Amino acid sequence: MAAKRPARRSWLFKSEPGTYSIDDLARDGRTSWEGVRNYQARNLLRDELQVGDPVLFYHSSAKPLAIVGLARVVRSGYPDPSAADPSSEHHDPAQDPAVPRWYTVDLEFVAKFAEPVTRDALLARPELAGMMLLQRGSRLSVQPVTDAEWRCVLGLAGLDPRRL
DNA sequence: GCCAACGTTGGC
DNA sequence: GCCAACGTTGGC
Numbered sequence: 485m486a487a488k489r490p491a492r493r494s495w496l497f498k499s500e501p502g503t504y505s506i507d508d509l510a511r512d513g514r515t516s517w518e519g520v521r522n523y524q525a526r527n528l529l530r531d532e533l534q535v536g537d538p539v540l541f542y543h544s545s546a547k548p549l550a551i552v553g554l555a556r557v558v559r560s561g562y563p564d565p566s567a568a569d570p571s572s573e574h575h576d577p578a579q580d581p582a583v584p585r586w587y588t589v590d591l592e593f594v595a596k597f598a599e600p601v602t603r604d605a606l607l608a609r610p611e612l613a614g615m616m617l618l619q620r621g622s623r624l625s626v627q628p629v630t631d632a633e634w635r636c637v638l639g640l641a642g643l644d645p646r647r648l
Numbered sequence: 649g650c651c652a653a654c655g656t657t658g659g660c
Numbered sequence: 661g662c663c664a665a666c667g668t669t670g671g672c
Contacts, residue, residue, distance in 0.1 A: 498670090522655075545670055603671085621653040623669050 494629040495533060496540040496617055497555070497591070506541050506553040509593045514558060518566040518588045519574040525626040530561040530587040533626075539591060540629060540637060542617065543600070550600030551637055559590035601640045611636050 497517065499505065509515060520526060539555040563584030566572040579585045606612050616627045629637075638645040 500670090524655095549671075620671085621669095623654065625669090 492534070492537055493532065494538050494540070494631065494634040495528075495557075496542055496551070496627045496629050498542045498544045498617075498625045498627075500545045501543045502545075505543065506593075506596050509541065509553075509555060509591065510596055512593070514590060514592045516559075516565075516588050516590050518564050518572075520564070520588065520625060521574065521576070521586060522623075522625065525624055526585075526587055528626050528628070529589050532628075533557050533560055533589050535560050538594070538634070540634070548600060549603035551597070551606070551641070552600045553596040554594040555591040556594050557589050558592040561587040561589055564588040595643075597641045597643075599641070601637055605640055606637070609636060609640070 501507075504515070517529070520529060535557055537557040539557065540551050541553045541555050542551050543549065564574070564586040565588075566574040567576040567579050567584070567586040568581055569575055570577075574586075576585060603618075606615065606618060612618060612633060615629070615633050616622050616624065635645045
């Protein structure tokens with residue numbers, strides 16, 4: 485029997501495009517996802533995200549609200565350097581330097597959708613009714629995405645999930 | 649700009 | 661450990 489490999493999991497990252505957009509990621513090619521200051525998201529970044537995991541990139545507080553492209557995890561969780569940097573707006577003065585409190589991962593640009601998959605389009609799909617992004621009050625900025633949700637979103641984007 | 653939802657903080 | 665106050669997120 486083949487050795488069991490941990491299942492690859494899919495994720496959704498939220499970002500306000502005025503802060504960091506899919507175009508910024510396309511330009512940079514790769515970025516460190518610094519500044520997450522929520523323990524639930526921190527736990528995912530630190531413990532769950534693995535190199536190679538695919539990521540949906542969502543624009544929040546934007547027009548339109550939409551999933552706008554794809555990224556990939558290229559470095560798994562490591563201590564967020566901005567937390568220990570007094571000059572950073574994300575500096576956490578309460579963090580003990582010896583005990584990192586916040587974590588980040590590195591993302592690589594994969595694709596920008598030809599047309600954004602809008603929140604309205606997502607809401608119109610019955611099979612996405614349970615998607616975390618669409619639950620009221622869901623504020624988590626890093627969210628797990630099921631395989632079925634992933635396939636549905638890529639279908640809405642006009643992409644074949646099997647070819648990625 | 650409003651406000652619901654939710655997380656964090658701090659007094660007790 | 662409870663819980664009220666407060667701050668933030670983010671859709672509308």
